[in-house]
Amino acid sequence: MRLECNLKGDVLIARPLDARIDAASSIFFKNALGEWINKGCKRIVLDLQNVEFVDSSGLGVIISTLKAMEGKGDVVLSGVKTGVMSLLCLTRMNRVFRIYDYNEEALGAIRGGGE
């Protein structure tokens, strides 16, 4: 799995370049994001515009990333495709994560611009 990471100020924009986050790739994904958190990154925009499929393993990594911040940071999602959105709704994670169409909106929100 490939993950493109860019810092915009203190916000990390993490964009998976592959179409799937499943049990085969979730460990890489978890470790890659965990390294940024260990380096002090507390605000992450997860850009899912390339991601066509997320299973419960992938969703678990997104949740664990938020939990790793221990209430002192935030993870917001952008570019979520229809199928992935249905998983977020099925599992009620659409009530946990703020979700935006584009990175610019997500950046504004995570920097304190509200919804």
Place this chain on the structure above:
Amino acid sequence: MRAIRFSIESRLENLAILGVAIRAVCSQAGMDETDSYQSELAVIESATNAIKYAYGNKPGYQVDVILTVDQGKIEFRVEDSGAPMKSNGKSWTDFDPMKTGSLPESGMGLYIVRQTMDEVSYGSVDGRNVMTMARYLKET
């Protein structure tokens, strides 16, 4: 009735090609984007459980998925010859979305299967573990 069988070796990296194949068949049978995604999701969750738990993540074993399109529904059978699935009895859905610490990180697979499929059963057939799931096709 139309049926097709996919067989993969018990390696997690084989799930991607299985998923793509499942979604293509569902789409061809008339499912919309969300229904196709959710059907792929349920099969992948079941096949992942077979690889991780029935076979203990050991390669060299076989997972079979048989799709049958018939009578307005698609049936998905996921079969393995490993250890039978045991329910841990926990309900991961008991969490507060406002409390980050209460959020589940695992154990969602079977819940997702039940939420996405219209029929679900699990049992042993001729010594093999069989997860049978079905999703009704919407009338057009």
